[in-house]
Amino acid sequence: MYIKNIKLQHYRNYHELALTFDDRINVIIGENAQGKTNLMEAIYVLGFSKSYRTSKDKELIQWEQSYAKIEGTVLKKHYQVPLEMQFSAKGKKAKLNHLEQRRLSDYIGALNLVMFAPEDLNLVKGSPQMRRRFIDMEIGQIKPVYIYHLGQYQKILKQRNHLLKELQRKKQHDLTLLSVLTEQLIEHASIIIEKRFSFLELLRQWAAPIHQGISQHKESLTINYDTTIDVLESYNKEKIKHIYETTFSQNQRKEIERGTTLFGPHRDDLLFYVNNRNVQTFGSQGQQRTTALSLKLAEIELIKAEVGEYPVLLLDDVLSELDQHRQSHLLNTIQGKVQTFISTTSVSDIKHETIEQAELFYVENGTITQQRRG
Amino acid sequence: MYYPEPISKLIDSFTKLPGIGPKTAVRLAFFVLNMKEDDVLDFAKALVSAKRELTHCNVCGHITDQDPCVICQDQSRDDSVICVVQDPKDVIAMEKMREFNGRYHVLHGAISPMDGIGPDDINVPALLNRLKDEQVEELILATNPNVEGEATAMYISRLVKPSGIKITRIAHGLPMGGDLEYADEVTLSKALEGRREL
Ligand SMILES: Nc1ncnc2c1ncn2[C@@H]1O[C@H](COP(=O)(O)OP(=O)(O)OP(=O)(O)O)[C@@H](O)[C@H]1O
Ligand SMILES: [Mg+2]
Ligand SMILES: [Zn+2]
Numbered sequence: 001m002y003i004k005n006i007k008l009q010h011y012r013n014y015h016e017l018a019l020t021f022d023d024r025i026n027v028i029i030g031e032n033a034q035g036k037t038n039l040m041e042a043i044y045v046l047g048f049s050k051s052y053r054t055s056k057d058k059e060l061i062q063w064e065q066s067y068a069k070i071e072g073t074v075l076k077k078h079y080q081v082p083l084e085m086q087f088s089a090k091g092k093k094a095k096l097n098h099l100e101q102r103r104l105s106d107y108i109g110a111l112n113l114v115m116f117a118p119e120d121l122n123l124v125k126g127s128p129q130m131r132r133r134f135i136d137m138e139i140g141q142i143k144p145v146y147i148y149h150l151g152q153y154q155k156i157l158k159q160r161n162h163l164l165k166e167l168q169r170k171k172q173h174d175l176t177l178l179s180v181l182t183e184q185l186i187e188h189a190s191i192i193i194e195k196r197f198s199f200l201e202l203l204r205q206w207a208a209p210i211h212q213g214i215s216q217h218k219e220s221l222t223i224n225y226d227t228t229i230d231v232l233e234s235y236n237k238e239k240i241k242h243i244y245e246t247t248f249s250q251n252q253r254k255e256i257e258r259g260t261t262l263f264g265p266h267r268d269d270l271l272f273y274v275n276n277r278n279v280q281t282f283g284s285q286g287q288q289r290t291t292a293l294s295l296k297l298a299e300i301e302l303i304k305a306e307v308g309e310y311p312v313l314l315l316d317d318v319l320s321e322l323d324q325h326r327q328s329h330l331l332n333t334i335q336g337k338v339q340t341f342i343s344t345t346s347v348s349d350i351k352h353e354t355i356e357q358a359e360l361f362y363v364e365n366g367t368i369t370q371q372r373r374g
Numbered sequence: 375m376y377y378p379e380p381i382s383k384l385i386d387s388f389t390k391l392p393g394i395g396p397k398t399a400v401r402l403a404f405f406v407l408n409m410k411e412d413d414v415l416d417f418a419k420a421l422v423s424a425k426r427e428l429t430h431c432n433v434c435g436h437i438t439d440q441d442p443c444v445i446c447q448d449q450s451r452d453d454s455v456i457c458v459v460q461d462p463k464d465v466i467a468m469e470k471m472r473e474f475n476g477r478y479h480v481l482h483g484a485i486s487p488m489d490g491i492g493p494d495d496i497n498v499p500a501l502l503n504r505l506k507d508e509q510v511e512e513l514i515l516a517t518n519p520n521v522e523g524e525a526t527a528m529y530i531s532r533l534v535k536p537s538g539i540k541i542t543r544i545a546h547g548l549p550m551g552g553d554l555e556y557a558d559e560v561t562l563s564k565a566l567e568g569r570r571e572l
Pocket of ligand 2: 036037038317
């Protein structure tokens, strides 16, 4: 799939913008603080209905304006889909085929995206939260109903943590209520874990050979799921549910003492091993970067396999962070098949033949001039 | 923007209503200034008497100007079924359908520890008392189909189950995560038909 065009209104530092994109490589060039990331972010928001940079939608609206609008047309193999996101003080609206979608899980997934920014190079080393977000976003765009379960889970978790706090402070003594919230939590937790397990299985299949390729067969990558309960990845939902039930009932006192939920997907993590050593603790910076790159490239192939089409790739400022070898590995892999947006302060930083046929966009203070090469 | 005090007070009052932002409040306030004095007086009286003359029915918790309410007083209704809802508006929505002939119980909210609302803060204790005295055979739990509404239904069901009363939950046709209020009559009547036992 690819994005044919995009229109922005009052989005960040873009007052009005209309662009038509190349179906392969689009390079966004500009000095610092001109709007390169803002454009990448707008594309991301069009796909995921929210930003990765902020949780406050209000920040996306251009200063002094009352709303922001992003429209875009996504071309798929056999049809095209108009998408639209709108933000205002009243909240946000997501439209697919010009129809407003009440549930975001009905919207997300129409435009599949893989984003690779310098922060992502820290995926291995960074916080568990980053890795959970990585896995959740990926599953979410392949199986949007996952987002519904995740949302429900988070709401119940918040309620349950509040109740545990009250029980801890002896402001509340109702254990029946606790067991109701536990039952609700487990229902969604077990679905989330089951879906994460099957996603990981796919991720391993794609990431391992890619990692071997980048490391010129010197390294082999394995990925493990680190969870607070005693489960095997082969377990089905019912079995996982049962294990959660026993774990929660055995640890009720402990949870009340601590005043918070101690088990569940919000506590889990991903562990990466290169040649059987934990990359997070023992890996060199280069190995950590290779791992992050392998995961991103695996995502691209995984989405192709699951959804039937390649996603759109967003490379914000990341190419210059990669050495020559990793840079060309990345560009060779996507060449000719994945629509890619590359942002950079200078084109000469990118030494690869694909750039010669790229569409160039020069950004200056919220305006863009387009120039075709070759 | 500067407004004379009476107007800014009026604007302020309008912004307290749900769904009314500052701009709409200004529009409404200036609209009131141009209304006939009689209409304004009627409006003000209606506001005050709605608040003063309406109470909650001691039996079911529905809003009423007589206690018990007309629904609780109606001899022709079926005493063996109680439909539990979150809000008086839900009773009105159900009544408009004319398909349910049992009694109601209005909770005035749903369990939400986050907002400091426990079972005793909504009308649950009164419901349990009713079940002790009355000849109830079935309880329909029509709380909203969101996290808090579900928790409330599950909670009531846990407490009532040992008594042997049949408990059903409105299940189908409702928008996920939506509120009962927004369900149209057709989906609501389907929901009533398709209730599942808890
Ligand atoms: N809501 C907003 N309204 C108007 N301008 C905004 C808004 N949010 C951010 N900006 C402006 O957008 C600019 C930042 O743009 P952006 O992050 O896209 O820069 P960039 O081109 O990616 O720069 P760099 O090369 O440093 O990453 C800043 O000048 C910032 O003040
Ligand atoms: Mg940037
Ligand atoms: Zn009554």
